[in-house]
Amino acid sequence: MDTRRNSPEGRDIRYHLHGYTNARKHQESGPLVIEKGDGIYVEDVAGNRYIEAMAGLWSVAVGFSEKRLVDAATRQMSKLPYYHDFGSKSHSPLIDLAERLVQMAPVPMSKAYFTNSGSEANDTAMKMIWYRSNALGQPARKKIISRKRGYHGVTIAAASLTGLPNNHLSFDLPIANVLHTSTPHYWREAAPGESEEQFASRLAGDLEKLILAEGPETIAAFFGEPIMGAGGVIVPPVGYWEKIQSVLSKYDILLVADEVICGFGRTGEMFGSQTFGIRPDIMVLSKQISSSYLPISALLINEGVFEPIADESERIGTFGHGFTGGGHPVAAAVALENLKLIEERDLVGNARAVGAHLQARLRRLASHPLVGEVRGVGLIAAVELVADKAGKAPWGKPGALGAQVNGLLQQNGVISRNMGDAIAFCPPLIITEAQVDTLVDAVERSLAAALPQVRAQG
Numbered sequence: 001m002d003t004r005r006n007s008p009e010g011r012d013i014r015y016h017l018h019g020y021t022n023a024r025k026h027q028e029s030g031p032l033v034i035e036k037g038d039g040i041y042v043e044d045v046a047g048n049r050y051i052e053a054m055a056g057l058w059s060v061a062v063g064f065s066e067k068r069l070v071d072a073a074t075r076q077m078s079k080l081p082y083y084h085d086f087g088s089k090s091h092s093p094l095i096d097l098a099e100r101l102v103q104m105a106p107v108p109m110s111k112a113y114f115t116n117s118g119s120e121a122n123d124t125a126m127k128m129i130w131y132r133s134n135a136l137g138q139p140a141r142k143k144i145i146s147r148k149r150g151y152h153g154v155t156i157a158a159a160s161l162t163g164l165p166n167n168h169l170s171f172d173l174p175i176a177n178v179l180h181t182s183t184p185h186y187w188r189e190a191a192p193g194e195s196e197e198q199f200a201s202r203l204a205g206d207l208e209k210l211i212l213a214e215g216p217e218t219i220a221a222f223f224g225e226p227i228m229g230a231g232g233v234i235v236p237p238v239g240y241w242e243k244i245q246s247v248l249s250k251y252d253i254l255l256v257a258d259e260v261i262c263g264f265g266r267t268g269e270m271f272g273s274q275t276f277g278i279r280p281d282i283m284v285l286s287k288q289i290s291s292s293y294l295p296i297s298a299l300l301i302n303e304g305v306f307e308p309i310a311d312e313s314e315r316i317g318t319f320g321h322g323f324t325g326g327g328h329p330v331a332a333a334v335a336l337e338n339l340k341l342i343e344e345r346d347l348v349g350n351a352r353a354v355g356a357h358l359q360a361r362l363r364r365l366a367s368h369p370l371v372g373e374v375r376g377v378g379l380i381a382a383v384e385l386v387a388d389k390a391g392k393a394p395w396g397k398p399g400a401l402g403a404q405v406n407g408l409l410q411q412n413g414v415i416s417r418n419m420g421d422a423i424a425f426c427p428p429l430i431i432t433e434a435q436v437d438t439l440v441d442a443v444e445r446s447l448a449a450a451l452p453q454v455r456a457q458g
């Protein structure tokens with residue numbers, strides 16, 4: 001790798017530790033330095049243009065060059081660049097955004113609470129839930145159930161909720177009181193001959209067994225993404241969420257819908273909860289809320305969550321939680337403008353219509369010798385690669401084929417992301433059918449290039 005003193009690549013290697021990167025390998029291979037954005041495209045320092053098929057990190061709904069978001073930020077920056085919500089202070093962008101989010105929610109919600117990232121929002125949800133259990137005189141009700149392969153972030157509590165080994169190994173996580181139940185991945189996890197419905201019933205049964213084994217009075221909440229994102233774009237089987245919710249309501253357990261990826265149109269409805277008939281007590285929102293132009297996240301809580309918290313804050317004297325940047329006026333103004341754009345341009349409808357085209361085109365790859373499963377809803381999808389279709393076995397080390405094809409895709413002008421052997425696609429919601437065709441053509445070329453390499457190496 002070029003480590004010349006003044007090249008961006010060399011300086012990156014010298015000075016920057018990357019997230020989600022093999023730090024040793026990075027010293028050899030260096031970064032891809034992205035310089036600018038234009039619609040669904042980004043361009044690197046060498047002038048190469050890529051379709052950003054992950055919308056950054058599942059998040060840039062309106063594309064990478066939306067002037068109206070820049071203008072909204074500039075206006076707010078000039079008027080009031082910073083304020084906060086501690087000690088009953090407030091400001092207009094925060095109030096407007098709170099009102100808008102509560103009114104947009106697909107189930108009755110009472111209040112919005114603002115944070116800066118998905119991880120902080122999930123940490124906050126967990127703290128609110130514990131606080132509420134104490135407020136209700138149920139101090140034993142502190143355990144939280146999430147799922148293997150679920151993703152909820154990286155702070156100590158959120159990483160504990162996350163059900164992926166790389167987020168736990170050598171971090172001494174998960175913390176106590178976090179339990180993980182089964183992954184709703186029919187293609188990989190179903191027993192031979194089991195229907196989707198039967199598989200969903202078995203998973204609801206697993207959840208109930210875990211609750212009974214731990215003691216229902218000790219379980220406070222269940223966290224789940226409507227579609228698992230970073231775990232490999234896992235779309236739950238038919239009937240799954242209904243069956244899970246009937247177990248949760250039987251034992252009076254709160255449901256937290258982590259809508260950080262699914263929220264604001266990704267699945268072809270405004271929220272993933274609508275796509276799957278989920279009725280959450282708490283919703284966790286981030287990413288597409290501001291198209292990630294600025295960091296902002298939010299929790300929506302219903303009356304059953306808010307009321308005990310309000311009582312407890314009065315008993316103690318304050319709700320002892322808050323972030324300096326929570327509900328930042330510039331981020332909130334950008335989020336409001338972004339939500340306006342999503343509505344004005346019917347990007348939810350676009351996700352549904354163009355998403356159907358993406359899903360249909362990707363499903364045509366299912367017969368390719370290296371493709372095990374194509375899955376997805378709306379504008380989120382994954383193609384899982386295998387070396388042996390019947391046995392669903394990977395090519396050598398799990399993730400090797402995914403990394404190989406992901407690299408080929410980059411050479412073919414598409415930035416995607418491989419989660420192990422699942423290549424994910426989650427493009428900006430503004431993508432057109434013609435752009436989807438260009439994207440999927442590049443996937444086809446990359447698979448065609450990978451096949452002889454796989455066959456040559458056995």
Ligand SMILES: Cc1ncc(COP(=O)(O)O)c(C=O)c1O
Pocket residue numbers: 057116117118119120122151152153154225229230258259260261286
């Ligand atoms: C579903 C989900 N929840 C939470 C997070 C964590 O968000 P952040 O990276 O902003 O902390 C992510 C990030 O990808 C996510 O996909």
